[in-house]
Amino acid sequence: MAFVVAALVALAAAPIATAGSPNGSYKFVNASGSVTLGGDTTELTSDMIEELGIISKTALQVKNNKVKLDRNAAKKLITKLGKELGVPIETSVKGPKTVTLKKSGSSWKGRTSKPVVVKFSTSYEGEKIEGTLRSHFKVKVRGKKMTLETPITGSVLGYKIEAEAVSKFKR
Numbered sequence: 001m002a003f004v005v006a007a008l009v010a011l012a013a014a015p016i017a018t019a020g021s022p023n024g025s026y027k028f029v030n031a032s033g034s035v036t037l038g039g040d041t042t043e044l045t046s047d048m049i050e051e052l053g054i055i056s057k058t059a060l061q062v063k064n065n066k067v068k069l070d071r072n073a074a075k076k077l078i079t080k081l082g083k084e085l086g087v088p089i090e091t092s093v094k095g096p097k098t099v100t101l102k103k104s105g106s107s108w109k110g111r112t113s114k115p116v117v118v119k120f121s122t123s124y125e126g127e128k129i130e131g132t133l134r135s136h137f138k139v140k141v142r143g144k145k146m147t148l149e150t151p152i153t154g155s156v157l158g159y160k161i162e163a164e165a166v167s168k169f170k171r
Contacts, residue, residue, distance in 0.1 A: 022141040026169035033165035131156035144171040
């Protein structure tokens with residue numbers, strides 16, 4: 001009887017795993033997207049997105065139905081660009097750090113209510129360059145597959161920029 005009581009207490013203290021829970025580790029599979037700057041649109045392939053370092057090579061983790069966001073992906077990309085140009089770029093990042101997933105039919109869905117905002121500034125060849133990028137994140141988990149949609153808006157050198165990235169992961 002003591003064994004049964006101890007087992008019940010241990011089960012009650014353990015985290016509850018609901019059927020079909022999205023919790024786990026998701027490995028990057030591929031990505032696609034596009035960028036529009038000054039009216040010109042460029043399609044981004046998975047290889048281009050990987051080369052730019054937009055997608056982390058590490059797995060995404062879902063814990064307690066929350067996806068941790070890599071808020072610094074845009075900051076890393078901007079810093080990389082600055083190094084290639086040989087200029088330091090000051091950046092700041094604000095916004096949500098996670099997306100909470102909620103059960104919706106046979107899927108789990110979530111989105112950021114506020115954007116992740118990256119502001120940056122530098123001087124290049126005597127010209128002041130400033131910009132802002134705003135990213136929202138929309139996540140859907142169905143079975144062992146996760147889709148992360150990231151629409152991005154902003155401005156650079158007075159040009160309006162719009163981008164969309166769709167990344168796929170598998171548990």
